[in-house]
Amino acid sequence: MIRCITIDDEPLALIQLTGYIQKVPFLELVKACNSALEALDLLAREPVDLIFADINMPDLNGVDFVKSLVNRPIVIFTTAYTEYAIEGFRVNALDYLLKPFGYNEFLTAANKALHQYELQSKVQLPSTPSVQETPAEKESLNLFIKADYKMIRLDMNKIIYMESQNEYIRIFLEEQKPIMTLLSMKKLEERLPASLFMRVHRSYIVNLEKITAVANNRIIYGKDTYIPIGNQYKDKFNEYLEKHYLGKL
Template sequence: MIKVLAIDDEPLALQQLVTYINKVPFLELTGQCHSALEAQKLMEEEMVDAIFCDINMPDLSGMDFARQLAAPPFIVFTTAYSEYAVEGYKVNAVDYLLKPFGMNDFLRAALKVQEQYNLRHQETPQKQSSPVQADGTIFVKTDYRVVRIAISDIRYIEGMSEYLKIHLDNQKPIITLLSMKKMEDYLPPTLFMRIHRSYIVNLQKIQEVNKNRVILDADTYLPIGDLYKDRFNEYLEQKFLGK
């Protein structure tokens, strides 16, 4: 999770930021501040990965606040004044949101933050050996057993809080204690894709894509989440024939 701080001296604008942050699954709100001075004190006590910060604030502007940070987090500026855009990028802001902005604009900025965050933390477990065996199977803990399943039999994976339900061809689903992120990292990206905060799908099992959902069979429809739509559409564009 990316720890985020929201800063804006206008109460309604701050509440909007907080609402948007809470809707993005990979962001975690660590605090909300009505001034840069308040944010300074909070950042002395809390570790923050990114800030969404208004520029035009009393006492200390968001721009001056960003300039004085010795080890600045990822910064997204929010302001009603477009003339600040160039100046914002001079302090290495990840993005710039011009008020009033909606959820889609906020999501685009959040995804840029996530991209930069992932680049900075590339020494993550992706370098570890894959749990997928040479024969294309994986071992999964369920109840008090460890079972072997073929990844080709996996239709889709459903997130249920701390657990996953692995839906299989012609078998009962298997429930295991594992995060969606870990399962996503384990599975081959050429065969599986996360299309929603709660679903990873076997791309070879998709029979149809209709609006904002994928269809695996007459009874199984999975939604495509807004955060994952662009990546999934890019995959489709590479695969289908015609225009």
């Protein structure tokens, strides 16, 4: 069981969260707190694995509350304000539920928490040092973008490639429809980890780990997706190939 608490200064929001938690068999509600200060007092006495926290609260907001925790549990923010999404991302929150959200959205976030909890709970051999991601490494695997009037959290490992279309970027993902967002290629390129992504054309950034093949100056994904390699990006991409090719180009 995942022991969790909820924090929200709105009584109706706490009632909704309590009802959702009771429907999930692997969640155990320790307490519904109406302020971050009450939660701090509880955490001093009770072990907790997961926190559902509102952000915009009096006295101590949700982001500052999470930053103050030494032993930080898994955190899922629940808020009505999209402008706080980036702040949530910076403190490595697992997910961000935008109010009003339904049970299906809550369950999706809860399942993410279960997966994270299982990863953290794996028993490691005493002789094997525990390798943990640094905050910077965790940030490099996730990204928030604005699309469909909300902030969407993307797992970078699921991105196949990105295509510029005038002032918009179309992001192609595994096992789901592409997402369109208003963004420049330059800004996107600056935020992506260079070890995983490379700009290969003025209109394309690709996930290097997802490449199926390279032929005729084009990158191939799957059976029928072809990405052109621009002349000004060719040398850099060839350097990448040389490092990973068993032979000579």
